[in-house]
Amino acid sequence: MSESVRNEKDNIRRLVLIVDDEQINRRLLGRIIEGEYDVIYAEDGEQALDLIRERQKTLSIILLDLIMPKIDGYELLNIIRDDHELSRIPVIVLTSERTAEVKSLQLGAADFIPKPYDMPEVILARVRRSIELAEDNIMISATETDTLSGLYTKKYFFQHCRRYDRYYPDVPMDAVAFNINRFHLINELNGRSYGDTVIAAVAAQLRRIISESEGIACRCDSDVFLMYIKHCDDYDSILNSITSGLNSAVGNSRIHLRMGVYRNCDKSADVEERFDRANFACNSLRVSYSTSFTIYDDTMRKRAIYAEKLIGDMDAGVANRQFKVYYQPKYNITGDEPVLSSAEALIRWDHPEYGFVHPASFIPLFEKNGLVHKLDQYVWKEVAVQMREWRDKFGITIPVSVNVSRLDIYDPELESMLLGLVKENGLEPYDYILEITESAYTDNSAQMTETVNKLREDGFRIEMDDFGSGYSSLNMLGSLYIDAMKLDMLFIQKMCEDAKGMKMIQLMIDIARFLNIPVVAEGVETQEQYDLLKKAGCDVIQGYYFSKPVPPEEFEKFIEAMIKQH
Ligand code: C2E
Ligand code: CA
Ligand code: CA
Numbered sequence: 001m002s003e004s005v006r007n008e009k010d011n012i013r014r015l016v017l018i019v020d021d022e023q024i025n026r027r028l029l030g031r032i033i034e035g036e037y038d039v040i041y042a043e044d045g046e047q048a049l050d051l052i053r054e055r056q057k058t059l060s061i062i063l064l065d066l067i068m069p070k071i072d073g074y075e076l077l078n079i080i081r082d083d084h085e086l087s088r089i090p091v092i093v094l095t096s097e098r099t100a101e102v103k104s105l106q107l108g109a110a111d112f113i114p115k116p117y118d119m120p121e122v123i124l125a126r127v128r129r130s131i132e133l134a135e136d137n138i139m140i141s142a143t144e145t146d147t148l149s150g151l152y153t154k155k156y157f158f159q160h161c162r163r164y165d166r167y168y169p170d171v172p173m174d175a176v177a178f179n180i181n182r183f184h185l186i187n188e189l190n191g192r193s194y195g196d197t198v199i200a201a202v203a204a205q206l207r208r209i210i211s212e213s214e215g216i217a218c219r220c221d222s223d224v225f226l227m228y229i230k231h232c233d234d235y236d237s238i239l240n241s242i243t244s245g246l247n248s249a250v251g252n253s254r255i256h257l258r259m260g261v262y263r264n265c266d267k268s269a270d271v272e273e274r275f276d277r278a279n280f281a282c283n284s285l286r287v288s289y290s291t292s293f294t295i296y297d298d299t300m301r302k303r304a305i306y307a308e309k310l311i312g313d314m315d316a317g318v319a320n321r322q323f324k325v326y327y328q329p330k331y332n333i334t335g336d337e338p339v340l341s342s343a344e345a346l347i348r349w350d351h352p353e354y355g356f357v358h359p360a361s362f363i364p365l366f367e368k369n370g371l372v373h374k375l376d377q378y379v380w381k382e383v384a385v386q387m388r389e390w391r392d393k394f395g396i397t398i399p400v401s402v403n404v405s406r407l408d409i410y411d412p413e414l415e416s417m418l419l420g421l422v423k424e425n426g427l428e429p430y431d432y433i434l435e436i437t438e439s440a441y442t443d444n445s446a447q448m449t450e451t452v453n454k455l456r457e458d459g460f461r462i463e464m465d466d467f468g469s470g471y472s473s474l475n476m477l478g479s480l481y482i483d484a485m486k487l488d489m490l491f492i493q494k495m496c497e498d499a500k501g502m503k504m505i506q507l508m509i510d511i512a513r514f515l516n517i518p519v520v521a522e523g524v525e526t527q528e529q530y531d532l533l534k535k536a537g538c539d540v541i542q543g544y545y546f547s548k549p550v551p552p553e554e555f556e557k558f559i560e561a562m563i564k565q566h
Contacts, residue, residue: 045071149203157218401433429459489523
């Protein structure tokens with residue numbers, strides 16, 4: 001769009017700010033552009049900043065001298081660039097030194113005008129062009145950018161990446177994905193507006209990186225950022241500079257990022273796919289507590305393919321009964337001799353190609369895309385039928401606990417579905433125990449409390465799984481009603497390492513005592529662990545010490561032994 005067309009169309013005279021400490025220069029420049037623009041003047045950086053703030057909505061461009069008293073041109077450029085609103089206003093630098101030009105362009109200047117002002121036509125053309133470009137950009141940014149971060153939205157981001165590739169097909173590029181570690185907790189602990197501040201600060205850092213090394217960035221989900229930049233080798237220093245910038249912006253060194261890099265990406269793959277890979281690498285750092293990055297490589301590619309295959313095969317797996325429920329006994333150890341008290345149902349996949357697949361390989365995948373819900377329902381049903389079978393065969397009910405994943409909690413049918421299963425098989429809800437992992441409580445404690453309370457009213461027992469791995473506050477625990485606490489296996493593994501490990505166990509058992517609920521320890525493998533846990537007051541034990549999870553036929557020997565015991 002040319003200037004004349006634009007002016008004919010809207011007929012608005014643009015407002016220009018000229019900043020120069022020398023009156024003669026202000027006058028000379030003013031005379032050149034007054035014919036076409038409204039002009040205001042500032043004599044130094046401070047005065048300029050006041051005017052810019054005051055007129056930021058109407059100001060079309062700033063013509064800025066670099067050497068001035070008080071705030072000089074460089075500093076002013078910095079201030080403008082770091083301010084989300086002001087950075088929309090283009091700045092043309094007025095300079096007599098060629099070296100200053102490069103530096104000012106790096107600082108975000110739109111263009112430069114050399115002194116002395118001996119070519120009025122060139123000056124006018126540059127002013128026109130810069131305004132035009134900025135206005136086009138603003139039009140873009142009104143629709144294409146995310147207001148909180150000022151970065152592109154996902155859709156436009158991919159378009160811009162493709163356009164970049166078209167212009168520069170031979171430039172090697174990296175696809176980078178960022179994520180803020182435990183962002184939901186940052187929100188929960190400090191409030192949403194603080195969360196927004198963190199998002200904006202991360203975005204500011206990414207804007208800085210892409211302006212320094214040429215690139216494009218976007219925020220695609222709440223705390224997921226993508227960046228497409230010229231290939232570089234030193235991601236350590238990129239991450240370090242982001243971290244230090246971030247820390248000083250939010251005044252908190254506990255914000256940690258994880259970053260996945262797909263280096264020198266294969267341009268024959270679709271852009272979205274390239275970022276899937278970067279994301280895949282980034283997500284492989286999910287459990288990390290510190291700031292870290294990883295590079296996408298061939299083993300990751302193989303893992304991604306394996307994951308895709310498992311996802312694709314699930315439906316057939318359910319239909320063909322490839323999923324098997326195994327049972328691991330839990331023993332009550334409060335008396336003289338351990339007594340079988342219940343079992344935990346654990347799923348396995350007898351996959352036609354890969355053989356026996358453990359849940360750690362597919363449950364986390366299925367949790368991400370919702371498939372876990374279907375699988376859990378399958379397991380719950382198998383378990384209810386199995387309990388009924390055992391009761392018919394042995395004349396007693398063996399309580400069984402099933403795993404309930406966080407997604408299940410949001411299902412409005414959850415309660416009626418479980419009640420239906422129990423009823424159909426003539427069981428009591430009390431014998432059907434639900435294990436819910438601790439971190440699911442911290443994700444959404446309000447919804448969780450409501451669901452858990454309803455299920456308990458129906459008579460189900462609730463066990464909090466993996467206790468100690470999440471971030472439950474004592475406050476939350478006090479307001480939550482659960483029937484047992486299951487210690488995270490990691491604590492059992494660390495228990496014998498040093499005095500601190502044992503202290504942690506004792507502390508958690510004390511919390512359970514305070515809440516008046518029994519403590520279950522899982523992953524118990526050795527006599528030493530068993531003895532220490534018994535001494536510490538643990539009530540129920542599950543682990544290889546007694547048995548691995550076994551198929552139902554094999555589990556029957558534990559039932560038979562228990563019946564003999566009595
Ligand atoms: P979890 O609920 O914490 O289950 C305990 C895990 O510890 C099981 O792993 C069990 O086999 C293992 N284990 C038991 N005793 C010992 C021991 O003495 N030493 C060691 N090293 N490990 C022991 P598994 O069966 O591989 O299951 C892993 C996770 O997958 C489970 O962790 C649970 O979160 C999930 N999962 C299993 N089945 C289901 C299911 O039906 N639905 C859902 N949503 N998740 C399931
Ligand atoms: Ca469990
Ligand atoms: Ca567990």
